[in-house]
Amino acid sequence: MTAPWDPAAPGVLRLPSGRLVRGRGLRAGPPDGPAPTYALYLLGRPPAAPPWEFRWLRWPDFRLPSDRAGAYRLLREAWRRTATDRVELACRGGRGRTGTALACLAVLDGVPPAAAVAFVRRHYHPRAVETPWQARYVRRFDAGR
Incomplete structure (x- = not known):
């Protein structure tokens, strides 16, 4: 374990x-x-490869993941790995897409979907999850498997 x-x-x-x-x-x-x-x-485009293991999820700025089923799988894998690894979620600015993904991890961790955005805003960044459709994505995340 790391x-x-x-x-x-x-x-x-x-x-x-x-x-x-x-x-x-x-x-x-x-x-x-x-x-x-x-x-x-x-990110909307593949990142430069860092020296650690990573995955890329196509997710244009201010929007939602291009592949919803793939997003669910990758977010679930990230959540699973938080038990043993130092997991990082990142987008360009660190608030909209990152906040949305963190809220989805919170849902996987047991936070009710309707409360996950508020949880992330309280514990990560007050302006996390920047758009109404990102907030709706979180509310529907667990049902969208």
Whole structure:
């Protein structure tokens, strides 16, 4: 098992189960501290390959994932790996797509879908999940398997 994220580090979200996941914006550059061991990048185009294991989910800015079933699988895998890995979710700015994905992980971790956006805004960033359709995606996430 990999050493977990520092719960006090910027962008680290503690899920109700105690699992830790880091959200961030790629535009800001790499943060200080340890690197992730697994990452899910939520971008319109493939990212440059980092030196750690990662997956890319095609997700244009201010929109929703292009492949909903694939998104569910990748988000579920990211959530599963938070038990043993330092998992990072990231988009360009770190709020809309990243916040939406973090809210989906919160749903997988037991937060009711109707409360997941508020949970992420309270514990990650107050402006996470930027659009009404992103919030609706979270509310319908678990039902959309």
